[in-house]
Amino acid sequence: MSEHARQQAAQRGQWRRLPLIESPRLRWGLAIGAVVYLFLALTSVEVNWARVAEGAGRAVNFLGAFMQPDFVSRYDDIVAGLLESLTMTLTSTVLGVLLAIPVGLGAARNISPLPIYFVCRAIIAVSRTFQEIIIAILFVVMFGFGPFAGMITLAFATIGFMAKLLAEDIEDLDWRQVEAVRATGASWWQTMNHAVQPQVMPRLIGLSMYRLDINFRESSVIGIVGAGGIGATLNTSLSRYEYDTSAAILLIIIAIVLLCEYSSSHVRRWTQ
Amino acid sequence: MPVSTTPQGQPVWRRRTTRAQWLQYLAWLAGVSLFLLCWKLISDNTMWVFVEDAGRQGADLISRMTPPKWGYANVLWKPMWDTINIATLGTALGIMMAFPVAFLAARNTTPHPLVRSLALMVIVSSRSINSLIWAMLLVTILGPGVLAGIIAIALRSIGFVGKLLYEAIEEIHPTPVEAISATGASRLQVMNYGVLPQVMPAFAGISVYRWDINIRESTVLGLVGAGGIGLQLNASINSLAWDQVSVIFIMIFATVLVSEWISARVRHAII
Numbered sequence: 001m002s003e004h005a006r007q008q009a010a011q012r013g014q015w016r017r018l019p020l021i022e023s024p025r026l027r028w029g030l031a032i033g034a035v036v037y038l039f040l041a042l043t044s045v046e047v048n049w050a051r052v053a054e055g056a057g058r059a060v061n062f063l064g065a066f067m068q069p070d071f072v073s074r075y076d077d078i079v080a081g082l083l084e085s086l087t088m089t090l091t092s093t094v095l096g097v098l099l100a101i102p103v104g105l106g107a108a109r110n111i112s113p114l115p116i117y118f119v120c121r122a123i124i125a126v127s128r129t130f131q132e133i134i135i136a137i138l139f140v141v142m143f144g145f146g147p148f149a150g151m152i153t154l155a156f157a158t159i160g161f162m163a164k165l166l167a168e169d170i171e172d173l174d175w176r177q178v179e180a181v182r183a184t185g186a187s188w189w190q191t192m193n194h195a196v197q198p199q200v201m202p203r204l205i206g207l208s209m210y211r212l213d214i215n216f217r218e219s220s221v222i223g224i225v226g227a228g229g230i231g232a233t234l235n236t237s238l239s240r241y242e243y244d245t246s247a248a249i250l251l252i253i254i255a256i257v258l259l260c261e262y263s264s265s266h267v268r269r270w271t272q
Numbered sequence: 273m274p275v276s277t278t279p280q281g282q283p284v285w286r287r288r289t290t291r292a293q294w295l296q297y298l299a300w301l302a303g304v305s306l307f308l309l310c311w312k313l314i315s316d317n318t319m320w321v322f323v324e325d326a327g328r329q330g331a332d333l334i335s336r337m338t339p340p341k342w343g344y345a346n347v348l349w350k351p352m353w354d355t356i357n358i359a360t361l362g363t364a365l366g367i368m369m370a371f372p373v374a375f376l377a378a379r380n381t382t383p384h385p386l387v388r389s390l391a392l393m394v395i396v397s398s399r400s401i402n403s404l405i406w407a408m409l410l411v412t413i414l415g416p417g418v419l420a421g422i423i424a425i426a427l428r429s430i431g432f433v434g435k436l437l438y439e440a441i442e443e444i445h446p447t448p449v450e451a452i453s454a455t456g457a458s459r460l461q462v463m464n465y466g467v468l469p470q471v472m473p474a475f476a477g478i479s480v481y482r483w484d485i486n487i488r489e490s491t492v493l494g495l496v497g498a499g500g501i502g503l504q505l506n507a508s509i510n511s512l513a514w515d516q517v518s519v520i521f522i523m524i525f526a527t528v529l530v531s532e533w534i535s536a537r538v539r540h541a542i543i
Contacts (some may be wrong), residue, residue, distance in 0.1 A: 018466070020472050038364075041357040045422070046332045051415035059413045084317065087310035094307055129528045131492045133404065134521070137509060144322025148313045221404045223497065228317065231405075238408050246409075250401060257400035 026072060062243045070126055070244035074237065078249060081233035085219040086146050086256075088229055091218075092151045093212045096158025097204075104166030111170060111196070120163065127160025136222040147228030153216045154222070161214070165207055173199045196242065201256055202271040209264035220253050281285030336514035344516045348504060348523055352416050355500035355529070356492065359486040362425025366486075369426065369478045370433035377434060378441035379465060380449075394437070403489045407498040421498035425486050433482050440474035441467060477539045484535035491524045 376534020
């Protein structure tokens with residue numbers, strides 16, 4: 001219905017909201033597709049209701065454990081795991097950001113030659129498509145169990161994340177400043193240092209803080225495949241059905257993530 | 273201005289005052305020491321013999337992974353379908369739950385500040401726990417299978433969608449809301465005609481974005497028994513069948529690329 005026809009209908013008191021998707025064919029097609037998909041998907045999901053009913057008691061136990069988390073009886077394990085997670089988080093973020101800067105520069109189309117651009121984009125694509133945990137499996141095989149494999153994993157994942165966002169930021173930068181610095185006869189390094197870096201720095205710091213936060217969250221799971229950190233402790237406590245300890249660990253993770261988020265929003269406000 | 277003077281009385285420009293300069297040096301020193309301390313902790317917990325061996329192990333791994341055992345792909349179609357179902361149904365369930373939570377959490381639509389902090393609490397706890405951990409919990413409760421995966425993805429999505437959506441709600445224009453309430457509309461009608469149309473595009477974009485992330489995450493949920501292609505991955509790794517693992521990796525890579533392309537297209541169309 002055209003705009004004019006809509007207005008006239010509205011004056012007669014017949015008004016309807018504009019739909020989200022304009023073309024009716026696409027709208028109905030999507031709706032029918034969604035219904036068909038839901039039917040196919042729901043019929044293919046097999047649920048063992050007997051097992052679910054059996055587990056209901058455990059769910060209650062678990063909720064009870066959250067009311068009474070047990071920080072004490074596995075205190076040493078929790079502290080060791082936590083310390084490992086935190087150190088892994090910090091070192092991997094620092095290493096990852098340092099390595100991401102050259103990759104990010106190379107992946108920005110406006111400042112890098114085509115061959116380097118493709119290589120850097122390929123690095124980013126590989127690092128971004130695979131989940132941290134898949135990369136962790138490979139690195140655990142290569143570097144052995146322990147936090148070193150975890151650190152390399154997180155650093156590798158950080159490269160993809162930071163380099164992509166940094167490259168996008170560089171591609172959007174204000175080119176006039178680069179021209180101005182170049183006009184003074186600056187070398188490549190000087191251009192980077194005085195024209196590009198000041199423009200991307202606030203965002204880079206903000207993103208690094210954000211990545212620190214992500215890396216901590218990820219470091220709590222890569223322990224499941226043997227890459228060190230609190231994840232291993234959590235996994236053990238869950239498989240031993242010590243729900244009160246697991247609840248304690250989860251509460252600690254939530255608290256640390258909250259703290260990270262709060263401080264990173266502070267830092268971001270301060271740099272921008 | 274951090275200007276000091278030379279003995280001759282001429283002003284010299286400097287970027288920082290002496291105090292700020294020293295503070296900056298100290299901050300760098302503290303940062304570097306912290307990094308080195310962390311590095312030492314990690315290096316103490318590492319068996320360096322294994323690390324020195326890494327190059328050979330890596331080469332060995334690659335030689336075992338190639339050539340991929342292409343015939344194995346026929347076994348993978350059903351797990352892949354399960355994986356996509358986990359991601360899609362999980363996202364659908366998640367956004368259904370995130371939608372009301374976001375309205376309760378946004379400053380301008382929340383019924384009461386107390387409700388708001390409760391909703392924010394839900395969002396934060398859902399966001400800080402990885403879907404793999406949710407899956408571990410749910411597998412012990414619901415038993416292994418696709419259902420645990422779907423609910424794990426849904427629980428994780430609440431926080432993400434909820435946070436982005438409540439931020440979108442807080443950024444809406446107040447004028448349409450005022451106009452609708454001036455007609456004497458009830459609270460729900462104001463939401464429906466004043467707020468909802470403004471956040472709908474953002475909501476659709478966020479949901480598709482989360483679906484794309486969920487496809488990635490659901491590929492690994494099987495490692496803890498929550499169904500999907502991760503189960504096959506786990507089985508292949510445990511039986512050291514690395515040529516099967518490489519087939520799985522290629523399939524995951526292709527699926528993720530396709531989902532990323534779809535999500536980029538949809539978000540492009542919306543914005």
